[in-house]
Each structure stands twice: as structure tokens, then as C-alpha cells.
Amino acid sequence: MSRFIDRVVLHVSAGKGGNGCASVHREKFKPLGGPDGANGGRGGDVILVVDENIHTLLDFHFHPNAKATNGKQGAGSNREGANGEDLILKVPDGTVVLDTDGNVLADLVGVGSRYDAAQGGRGGLGNAALASKARKAPGFALLGEDGVERDLVLELKSVADVGLLGFPSAGKSSLVSVLSAAKPKIADYPFTTLVPNLGVVSSGDTTFTVADVPGLIPGASEGRGLGLDFLRHIERCAVLAHVIDCATLDPGRDPISDIDALEAELAAYTPALSGDSGLGDLDKRPRVVILNKTDVPEAAELAEMVTPEIEARGWPVFTISAVSREGLRPLTFALAKMVRDYREAHPKPEPKRQVIRPVKVKDSSFTIEKDPDIPGGFVVRGTRPERWIRQTAFDNDEAVGYLADRLARLGVEDALVKKGAQPGASVTIGDVSFEWEPMTPAGIDLTRTGRGTDPRLDQVERIGADERKHARRVRRGLLDEDA
Ligand SMILES: Nc1nc2c(ncn2[C@@H]2O[C@H](COP(=O)(O)OP(=O)(O)OP(=O)(O)O)[C@@H](O)[C@H]2O)c(=O)[nH]1
């Protein structure tokens, strides 16, 4: 059986941030005029946007990997690296975004709704931006960070007014094809419909949509047949319509037992979106029963026989033939009225142009735990320390020194001392382990050590008073610019 494409796993990778640049301003007679390495650009995001012209997730089935472009590196002369371009992926209305554990991350309803699915990495700061009083000409820059990379599950839940429920081959697609201009595939084998089709039906002043969804068989709520794929679509329909095949020759099936089987599956299904659609529980949605194929004489007889029993449940019954087009007008009127009543009771909210972004963490907390694998070792965890590790070019001593200063200022050094870390202990942060060398007794402000002064700049001091003064001005100018 071909795969159902209303559920896809999509691998999104945002762009990497560009590295910052370490550069020193050069001019004739002023070879070393101050740091002018610019910042790297941000990596592009991967963004999902609801588009009215997209109706399936088919594209993602064929292209399951989506990557935004990287930010460019910064350059000398304060030339910032360009940002990566965001990758915009168009999704159909009613797309639900889940993580691989099944948690709903976003429920995209309304054209224009956006979900920032993966954030680009931040660009690294260039040495101009890293300059400070204590570190006039840093000989290093920060690395750009990797963009977010993850697997997302996209599911499509049709947003339709009327959802057709029925066994395979009951005639759901046939019905949509005669009620609307939609031309779904119709065939006499089960599971002809693999992707829901939306039909637009007009009746007087009322226009409403009917979702033709895949057939349902007992056990669907446990995933049999196209079960869950089917049931997902029903969640967002205001009116549920049973389409019953009165001409089936399957032993053991009759209209009443078909309805009971479908109702049992609905009852067993736990909607992922319970409550949020504003439609209420599935079992409280209004229903109609459509007895189909009554152009077949036996079917017409059977329909007549079971009608009172179904009406006794309080559900309106319509006897139709999708093939001979009998009984369609009363059915259309009735559906239009139910949809109108529903809309009056639930005025449609303005289509939300919601932009869903993950919450930004501005978190300077960290934890230190004993490393279970290395005796005497420690593992430091925290958003900022882990980010700083990713930003550090470990082949550059100054960059490593800067990292050490940052960690010390955050209190990591002190905390390690308190935890009883010994010099030379293995300390792991993120992907990096190193031997810990306490730099100073705890408590001394490490930013004042002057570490980071580019030794080449010392030469400036030997050039002569005028040039020195000029160089200083340039430098101050740069510092002011960055402040
Ligand atoms: N005689 C008769 N046959 C019908 C009628 N409606 C549909 N059929 C036939 O029933 C078969 C199945 O019709 P579909 O419309 O594909 O059924 P479906 O419910 O969409 O089936 P799935 O997509 O497989 O779930 C086709 O051969 C249709 O021609 C009807 O009113 N009378």
C-alpha cells in the first residue's frame, strides 16, 4: 500500500552562524591601527508557514530534509558577515507540528500562521566587538554556533465543516464528487482514498467544505487500516456524517452494525488536540447518517428497514444514491443548515497570524556534578557555559583565556573550588573536556589581567608619539562605535 502522506517526518536544520573575524586595521604608515574584525552573520531559520495553495504534505514526503543557509564569516575592516537566508516551508492549513515523542509543538490554523521550527546559530563576535579596556586588541574572535537541528513530525488535520465517516468503499468519494466540483479517485477496491479530499459545497447562501477521508475499519483507533490517519482528520470537523453502504455483501455487516463499529472507533480514539479546536468532544459533535447506494433495490429496502432505528437515536437519516444522484438536495440543505447553526453558535475567530517561537532562555544558571565516568572529574551543565564552549576556537590560546574569564565571571571557577575540584581535574562542558587549572585564587576579578592584548600592537608603541596618538584615537573611535 502506498504510504499515507498526511503524516511526515521532517528533518530541519537551521543555518550555522558565521565565525567572527580577528583582524587588525592596517593603513600605510599605520600598520596596526586597532581591531577591526567584524561579527559573523546569523544562520537562517527554518520556518513553517500556512499557505492557502498547499493542500497536502506530499512535498515533504519526497524532500524530508530542509536546511537553511549558513551565516557568512565576518571580515576585516568591520565588514559584517551576511546573515543566512531563512528557509520558508509552505504547509497546508491544519498542519500540526509534533516532536518525535508525540508532543504537540504547534497547531497551525489560519493562512499565514508561522512556526519557527529551527533557529539559526548566532554569529560569532569579531575581535572589534570583543575589545574592551582590559583587552584592547583581542587576537581572537568567537566561532559561530551551529543552528538547531531536529526531527519534526508534521500531521495534517483537515479543517472542514463536514467530515465523512465510513467503511472503505461506502461511497464517500463518490458523494463528494457529486456534491462538489472535487474529482476524487473513485474505485471499487478498499482504501482508494489515501489522502483526504476537500470538496466545496454551495447551497443557497451557504458554502461549506466536506472532507472525504480514508475509509475506516474496526481496530482503526489502534492503528489498523489507515485508522489513525483517518481519525486525525475528523477532529476538526464540526459535523460528522456517517456514510453507510447499504449494498455491501460482506457477511456480518449491516447499517446498524457499521454505525456501531464507527462510533466505537471514535469513542476509542483520543484526540491529540482535545479541547483546543473549540469544537468540543467528538462524541458531542452533531451527526447525520447517510444511507448510500439505494439505486440497488435490496439496498433501498434495507435502508427503509433500518431508518426508524437510527432516527430513534436522534440522528437525521438521508437515503441517497451517489450514482443516480437521488436524495442529494435534501441532504445538502440539511448539511448547510447544520453548518450554519454551528457557525452561529461558534463565530469564527479572525484567522490568526500567529508566530510561534520557542521561548528564549536567558539563563545564567549552571550545575556542577561529579563525572560518573572519570574519578575526580566534574561535569558542568548550563545554557551559557555550553554556548561559550561552542563559540571557542580551542587552537587559539587567547580565545581559551577569554573562555576561562567568562566561566570565572559566571562563578564556575568558584563553584568548582567549592565542590573540591583539584588542579588537573577533568572538567567537561558540552562536548569538551579539559584539565582544570585554577588561574587565580577565587574572587579576583579576572577581566583585569590584560590577557588578550595582541603582542603585535605593542609595536605601535614604538612608532613615535604622533602615530601613537593617532592610533589611540582610531582605537578609541572604534571602541566608542562598539560600545
Ligand atoms: N451502486 C452504487 N455504487 C456506488 C454508489 N456510490 C459509490 N458506489 C461505488 O462504490 C465503490 C466505492 O466508491 P468510493 O466513492 O471510491 O468509496 P469510498 O468510500 O471513497 O472508498 P475508500 O476511499 O476506499 O474508503 C465504487 O465502485 C463506486 O462506484 C452508489 O450510490 N450506488
Ligand SMILES: [Mg+2]
Ligand atoms: Mg474514497
